[in-house]
Amino acid sequence: MAQTLLAGTTVAEVMAELAELENPKFRAVNTNHGDDHGVNLSQLRAVAKRLKTQQELARELWQTGDTAARLLAILICRPKAFERAELDAMLRDAGTPKVQDWLVNYVVKKNPHVEVLRVAWFADADPVVASAGWALTTDRVAKSPEGLDLAGLLDLIEADLKDAPARLQWAMNHCLAQIGIEHAEHRARALAIGERLEVLKDYPTPPGCTSPFAPIWITEIVSRRQPEAASSSR
Incomplete structure (x- = not known):
């Protein structure tokens, strides 16, 4: 016991x-x-x-x-x-x-040094450490994107996502999806990058869960939010 x-x-x-x-x-x-x-x-x-x-x-x-x-x-x-x-x-x-x-x-994320760590980890040569930097960047993409170069992030994702080590690839892919979901002005490019690179396209997804394949992920979440936007504008 x-x-x-x-x-x-x-x-x-x-x-x-x-x-x-x-x-x-x-x-x-x-x-x-x-x-x-x-x-x-x-x-x-x-x-x-x-x-x-x-x-x-x-x-x-x-x-x-x-x-x-x-x-x-x-x-x-x-x-x-x-x-x-x-x-x-x-x-x-x-x-x-x-x-x-x-x-x-x-x-x-709750520590006062979060932004300093995000910047340092994002550029780290260790892909596991870099994945933490990308995860914190993804959080900013969703919650406080001011000052982030979203187009520049998409440039990096387009160049490096396909061949990134698994944990870093997952974090970068999440960032790609979050940019597409949260920022309509970058959505078409995010979708196009996902379609071209096909990262996680065949990832096994349980019933009722959203695929991590960025084009599906972006489209699904945006479609869920559209009724909310329509109802709030009435």
């Missing part, structure tokens, strides 16, 4: 509970996505809810290098408490896609 973890819990106690939550079936599924842990994420979130925010414990859990512990650390940390260099080191050591994704979305 899992322990009830409260404030003041030690790393050893947390690791013991995570070991109890380990499930070989979950690990097998996660392994197929490049993630080396077997803890159900709903259960992990329940542990985080009991622990609440504990910045020092979060740092200690991160230092274990264990993927489940790092995901828990992300959930109980104070995003604004990290220094820029600390986040840079964490990103470079994140390892698995899930840890990187959560670190970027749950921590870096």
Whole structure:
């Protein structure tokens, strides 16, 4: 039976509970996505809810290098408490896609150094680090595009998307789709780039989900929003 973890819990106690939550079936599924842990994420979130925010414990859990512990650390940390260099080191050591994704979305996006990190990571020679820069750029494309060179981003995508390593390619493709979705003046070009490059065109998409193939993705989301725009103008 899992322990009830409260404030003041030690790393050893947390690791013991995570070991109890380990499930070989979950690990097998996660392994197929490049993630080396077997803890159900709903259960992990329940542990985080009991622990609440504990910045020092979060740092200690991160230092274990264990993927489940790092995901828990992300959930109980104070995003604004990290220094820029600390986040840079964490990103470079994140390892698995899930840890990187959560670190970027749950921590870096809420940190005051986010824009400095976005610019630095975007231009990094390591494609995994660069993928984080592209993810943060995609967020700006959607929420605060002022100052971004959208045409320049499309130039880079058109030149590099096809042959980019998998994680970077996914992030660049997301940016391509977001530009097409959010910015009508660039939509035709975004669609044309997607059609020509055919990146993720044959990606297996479960029923009810939107394909990551940019032309389908753009068209689907824009079509969903059109009724909203029509109704709001009445």
